[in-house]
Amino acid sequence: MDSQFDAIVVGSGITGGWSAKELTQRGLKVLMIERGPPIEHQVDYKNEMKAPWEMPFHGFGDANLYKREYFIQSQKTMFFNEYNQDHWANDLANPYQQAQGTRFDWFRGYQLGGKSLIWGRQCYRWSDIDFGANKADGNGVDWPIRYADLAPWYDHVENFIGVSGSEEGLEVLPDGRFLPPMELRAAEKRVKQAIESHYPDRRMIIGRSSNITRQVGDRSPCQYRLLCSRGCSFGAYFSTQSSTLPAARATGLLTVLTDTVVEAVEHDPVTGLATGVRTVGTKDKKRQRFTARLVVMNAGTINTNAILLRSQSERFPNGLANSSGVLGRYLMDHASSTAAVGLVHGVDDRSYFGNRPNNIIIPRFRNIGGDTQAFHRGYMFQGAASRRGWKRGGDQAGLGAELKQELKGPGEWTMFLGAFAECMPKADNRITLHKSAIDTQGLAQVEIAFTFGANEQAALRDAESEARKMLEGAGCTVLMSSSQPDPGGSSIHEMGGARMGHDPAQSVVNRFNQAHDVPNLLITDGACMSSSACQNPSLTYMALTARACDAAVSRMKEHKA
Amino acid sequence: MSSAIPRRDLLRFSALGGVLLAGGGVAYRLVGRRDPVSPAFIARLCDMVLPATDTPGAVGAGVPAFLPIAFQHGLFGGNADTLGLLRDALDQWSAGGDFSHAGPAEQLQILSTLDRETFSRPRAQRSQTSAAADGAGAGAMDGFVLWRVVKDAIVSSYYTSQIGGERELGFQLIAGPDYRADVAVGEVRYLSNYWVENVF
Ligand SMILES: Cc1cc2nc3c(=O)[nH]c(=O)nc-3n(C[C@H](O)[C@H](O)[C@H](O)COP(=O)(O)OP(=O)(O)OC[C@H]3O[C@@H](n4cnc5c(N)ncnc54)[C@H](O)[C@@H]3O)c2cc1C
Numbered sequence: 001m002d003s004q005f006d007a008i009v010v011g012s013g014i015t016g017g018w019s020a021k022e023l024t025q026r027g028l029k030v031l032m033i034e035r036g037p038p039i040e041h042q043v044d045y046k047n048e049m050k051a052p053w054e055m056p057f058h059g060f061g062d063a064n065l066y067k068r069e070y071f072i073q074s075q076k077t078m079f080f081n082e083y084n085q086d087h088w089a090n091d092l093a094n095p096y097q098q099a100q101g102t103r104f105d106w107f108r109g110y111q112l113g114g115k116s117l118i119w120g121r122q123c124y125r126w127s128d129i130d131f132g133a134n135k136a137d138g139n140g141v142d143w144p145i146r147y148a149d150l151a152p153w154y155d156h157v158e159n160f161i162g163v164s165g166s167e168e169g170l171e172v173l174p175d176g177r178f179l180p181p182m183e184l185r186a187a188e189k190r191v192k193q194a195i196e197s198h199y200p201d202r203r204m205i206i207g208r209s210s211n212i213t214r215q216v217g218d219r220s221p222c223q224y225r226l227l228c229s230r231g232c233s234f235g236a237y238f239s240t241q242s243s244t245l246p247a248a249r250a251t252g253l254l255t256v257l258t259d260t261v262v263e264a265v266e267h268d269p270v271t272g273l274a275t276g277v278r279t280v281g282t283k284d285k286k287r288q289r290f291t292a293r294l295v296v297m298n299a300g301t302i303n304t305n306a307i308l309l310r311s312q313s314e315r316f317p318n319g320l321a322n323s324s325g326v327l328g329r330y331l332m333d334h335a336s337s338t339a340a341v342g343l344v345h346g347v348d349d350r351s352y353f354g355n356r357p358n359n360i361i362i363p364r365f366r367n368i369g370g371d372t373q374a375f376h377r378g379y380m381f382q383g384a385a386s387r388r389g390w391k392r393g394g395d396q397a398g399l400g401a402e403l404k405q406e407l408k409g410p411g412e413w414t415m416f417l418g419a420f421a422e423c424m425p426k427a428d429n430r431i432t433l434h435k436s437a438i439d440t441q442g443l444a445q446v447e448i449a450f451t452f453g454a455n456e457q458a459a460l461r462d463a464e465s466e467a468r469k470m471l472e473g474a475g476c477t478v479l480m481s482s483s484q485p486d487p488g489g490s491s492i493h494e495m496g497g498a499r500m501g502h503d504p505a506q507s508v509v510n511r512f513n514q515a516h517d518v519p520n521l522l523i524t525d526g527a528c529m530s531s532s533a534c535q536n537p538s539l540t541y542m543a544l545t546a547r548a549c550d551a552a553v554s555r556m557k558e559h560k561a
Numbered sequence: 562m563s564s565a566i567p568r569r570d571l572l573r574f575s576a577l578g579g580v581l582l583a584g585g586g587v588a589y590r591l592v593g594r595r596d597p598v599s600p601a602f603i604a605r606l607c608d609m610v611l612p613a614t615d616t617p618g619a620v621g622a623g624v625p626a627f628l629p630i631a632f633q634h635g636l637f638g639g640n641a642d643t644l645g646l647l648r649d650a651l652d653q654w655s656a657g658g659d660f661s662h663a664g665p666a667e668q669l670q671i672l673s674t675l676d677r678e679t680f681s682r683p684r685a686q687r688s689q690t691s692a693a694a695d696g697a698g699a700g701a702m703d704g705f706v707l708w709r710v711v712k713d714a715i716v717s718s719y720y721t722s723q724i725g726g727e728r729e730l731g732f733q734l735i736a737g738p739d740y741r742a743d744v745a746v747g748e749v750r751y752l753s754n755y756w757v758e759n760v761f
Contacts, residue, residue, distance in 0.1 A: 049734060051723070051726065051727075051732065051734065051754075052721035052722075052726060052754075053721060053722050053723040053726065057631065057634065057636060058627070058631075058717070058718060058721035058722070059721060060631075060636050060637075060717070060721075061636075062634045062635070062636075063634055063635035063636050063637075063638075064633075064634050064635040065634070066635075067635065078757060182742065183742035183743060184742065184743070185742055185743055186743045189743065223735045223736060223737045223740075224735075224736035224737065224740035225734060225735055225736060226756050226757065227734070227756075341759055348746070349745060349746055350743055350744065350745060350746065351744055351745070351746045351749060351751075352741055352742055352743060352744060352749075353736060353739060353740060353741040353744055353749040353750075353752070354733070354736025354737075354739060354740035354741065354752075355736065355754070355755060355756055355757070356740075356742060384757075384759070385759075386755070386757070386758040386759050387758070388758060388759075389753075389755045389758050390716065390720040390730065390753060391713075391716070391717065391720075391758065393712075393716040393720075394709070394712050394713030394714070394715075394716040394717060395680075395684075395709075395713065396680055397676050397677050397679075397680035397681070398676070399609055399610055399669075399672065399673060399676055400609060400610070400611075400612055401612055401614050403610065403611065404611050404612070404614055404618070404729070405614075407716075407720075407730075408729070408730065408751065409746065409751050410746065410751055414758075414759040415759070416759040
């Protein structure tokens, strides 16, 4: 039977956009299916240019509504707000379960573009230290790829999306194809200087960000507004809308279907191949089937796992491509904490103008080079220095004209260092389908079991202590510090469940992201990750996706599966 | 403590907003009158916090009208009872038992004392990375937290109004070529639209 499409891409977020672009540009007729509503570049960014006084709740949002309907999403206070609330999933309408005694805050963007609209835009390559980590300490399965396999695809992705950053020559964080870096603020320069003079093995650098500092194609450079998550009409950061979707549409080979949930992937036991997907409409509840020669799973880590677990058949009673039994297991998310915040002194005569949509980082320095710790692997810091703004007026004594006068200018400089610690792959951290609870589409709800272990706790304790020392060494007054991990999921770097490996008995996909069991099924989003490193992962997802699509099209052209 | 309010009354104030943890939520133990808070009372509070100077103050910026709506919707950690509870507390310290009818000097003295006392007490630490990390107790209220809530609400509402945000301070949505990462304080106007600053 002829297929309707050459390929079906499930999801339109960061990875789905990349699959659609790479596959259509190689001549494939592609159907991209997205559960959320359409959001078109520029025209649908309805709050982009709004001032606080043009919003019903001055930009703070209706807190009672958030308690009722966005009780998970609104925990992300630095990101979630009244301007962008429609770019996050409604928790009430999209329930999931958390296994007893465990906690996982699941942050989601259910719309065309997925989380690419609201992400933090930090882009880091992984190094051989990361790809070799499982093998080195025996936790998890060995990655069947190394940095050299991915390096050309990192180049490919960076050249297309545009990443600003500085070249540092660090083994732990390979340099990329960078646009000019953004500049540090005065207090950051001071702390950097102190850290680098006290610790020769440490660096504090500007973040590597997909906010572009030069024109890229028809996308304008960043305007320093920090309105990114509202949608950026300048196209100044990477999102599906600004970058991959226009490229895919330009081929004339892309069909986009929104408001449609993929329920399951269909499989022909005779050929051993995936034949397409079954869907249900979110508005009309219409059930449909679509067929294709290739199916690419890009629904985001947890939904990709859920779809595969739901795709049960006689051949795969526990979920498609799950002959190993590991599907859904080894879920990871970086353990994050507010490691330390301090006052920075001696730069009160300096300030800044405009909003920099970027932060600083201190790349990993633990368990590399000559450093050896009692815990495995490492952590990185991300943070920023800023001057306290008018908000301090509600947090200090003072009334009347004097208070008003005091708030006319900036307050003290503070420096924040947040830690992201590598999360070890653990079999019990797991995605399953709940036995009885169903969602709005009538599909089994996802259940997530997740806890951090002793290794993550030890890494965060070290991070707190080192953050304090570094700030104190820079003459800062430390105001608070913590090693308490935020709830699982808070880093929004969820990955794993369909891990990559050499051995079909222990992993779900091979080195080209093909399911071991079903060769025309690609899993290229975070689900395919076998370890978590401590860098933000999305650049790696993009590179893996582009590489997997290229290999799949080559195979199709050779008439192989 | 130099104050119009005796220490025992301050302690009573602390107990007034005592926490009732029921069903996982935080509710105020309501004492005193329940009649609606008058617009004049809210306006007076706003005026004492951010008065008109060479620019309009909180009253001119429309904060008194916004505040009850904001609290009804749970903004700033308040709720529909927040203003009433504060009014009741302030009434108890007023010589005539009615803060709204006290003279301006007495009103200011009472509020100044409360303000000083409130901000001499440390508040709970906050996580920069996840509100959930602050735990359930983070929203707990005592009487001094009540004033924190109302004062924060007045300040936040003012600087996000057009008058506070654009006339009192500067507002520039698109920095573009004006963007400066590191510049002398005096060289640039201070903006109200710095969306992200460190909290702790
Ligand atoms: C606030 C925030 C900050 C972040 N910061 C960074 C950062 O700085 N750097 C970084 O590397 N990462 C960051 N991330 C993480 C990043 O957003 C994700 O890693 C990335 O979006 C994952 O891409 P994806 O394509 O797998 O999933 P998504 O972008 O989530 O896209 C998945 C899409 O699939 C759709 N979908 C789901 N289920 C179905 C279904 N059954 N049928 C059809 N469609 C479906 C969803 O609606 C969605 O559109 C951040 C995330 C957030 C929210």
